[in-house]
Amino acid sequence: MNVINGKRGWTKMRDKYMKQLENLNNNMIEMGAMIEKSIENAISALVRQDVETAKKAIEYDAEIDEMEKNIENMCMKILLSQQPVASDLRTVSSALKMVTDMERIGDQAQDIADIAININSEEINDHVHIRNMSETALSMVSKSIDAFVKKDVSTAEEVIKMDDIVDEGFDKIKEELIQAVREDSKKSEEYIDILMIAKYIERIGDHAVNIAEWVEYSVTGTHRKGEL
Numbered sequence: 001m002n003v004i005n006g007k008r009g010w011t012k013m014r015d016k017y018m019k020q021l022e023n024l025n026n027n028m029i030e031m032g033a034m035i036e037k038s039i040e041n042a043i044s045a046l047v048r049q050d051v052e053t054a055k056k057a058i059e060y061d062a063e064i065d066e067m068e069k070n071i072e073n074m075c076m077k078i079l080l081s082q083q084p085v086a087s088d089l090r091t092v093s094s095a096l097k098m099v100t101d102m103e104r105i106g107d108q109a110q111d112i113a114d115i116a117i118n119i120n121s122e123e124i125n126d127h128v129h130i131r132n133m134s135e136t137a138l139s140m141v142s143k144s145i146d147a148f149v150k151k152d153v154s155t156a157e158e159v160i161k162m163d164d165i166v167d168e169g170f171d172k173i174k175e176e177l178i179q180a181v182r183e184d185s186k187k188s189e190e191y192i193d194i195l196m197i198a199k200y201i202e203r204i205g206d207h208a209v210n211i212a213e214w215v216e217y218s219v220t221g222t223h224r225k226g227e228l
Helices: 002-048 051-082 086-116 121-125 128-150 153-183 185-220
Strands: none
Touching: 002 051, 002 086, 002 128, 051 086, 086 128, 086 185, 128 153, 128 185, 153 185
């Protein structure tokens, strides 16, 4: 009888543990969807000079911050109550690292939205690299979260390689703006805003790379930068 009760108790604990891991995955997906939407709103507001859409992106930031706290608490509860080992431990530890980058992506989207409220959309639309960068960065964020949920190292590696596209776009925008200032210094403030937007997008790409690297670690047990 005691053996049966013991097995039942273990099964119940195991079911609770698996449910906690499932909830963690679901919350990571939900936070990922939030930051993707925030980026989409920020870029849309930028190219259309849409103040209401910019405000939506800014409002998302508080929700993203709250989601980060919830996931951190969830991870700590799993670590303390379940004491996971091996791949499960790496999954939870990686999620703790990833939410910091995800929250910062939300911050960058808010920064873009803040500028979008005042900048002339025609100036943005003249710089095709901004759109290309933002589309690539958004794809990187989406793929990195998907890679975590699916434990897909190949997708994580794809995200890391995509960062070169974003970096090249940033370099091209810098070159364009340097030339533009030489030709018309009266618009220097607008050019600085455009450069800051490009920098924020580049940082979003960098955070997506960080997420992808933690995905690699969660699956393989090895971090390419030697971090733990």
